[in-house]
Amino acid sequence: MAKSAPIDDVPTHGEGIRLGQFLQLAGLVDSGGEAKEVIREGDVLVNGEVDQRRGRQLQVGDIVEFGGRKARVSD
Structure with missing residues (x-):
């Protein structure tokens, strides 16, 4: 059984x-341009599903x- 990544x-x-x-804040990407690209490519999951809406x-x-x-939005 594969170990799942810890959630920050x-x-x-x-x-x-x-x-x-959020991708930038969480340190998952380095720039807004990179965030735009990886989201558009379908490489980002939100709650286990691909989401291509940067906004x-x-x-x-x-x-x-x-x-x-993995990163979780918290208060």
């Missing part, structure tokens, strides 16, 4: 955050996966 909690301090911004509004508890890493 990334605080957004109760503020809404968009998917592209998707994330909620507390959402889990974003990219590059073998």
Whole structure:
């Protein structure tokens, strides 16, 4: 059985955050341009499903996966 990646909690301090911004905040990508590219390519999962909307509004508890890493939106 494959071990799943640990999930890092990334605080957004109760503020809404968009998917592209969250990828940067969580350190999953280095730039907004990189975020745009990996989202467009379908390489990003939100709650286990591909999401190609860079402007998707994330909620507390959402889990974003990219590059073998996972990050959860937290307060």
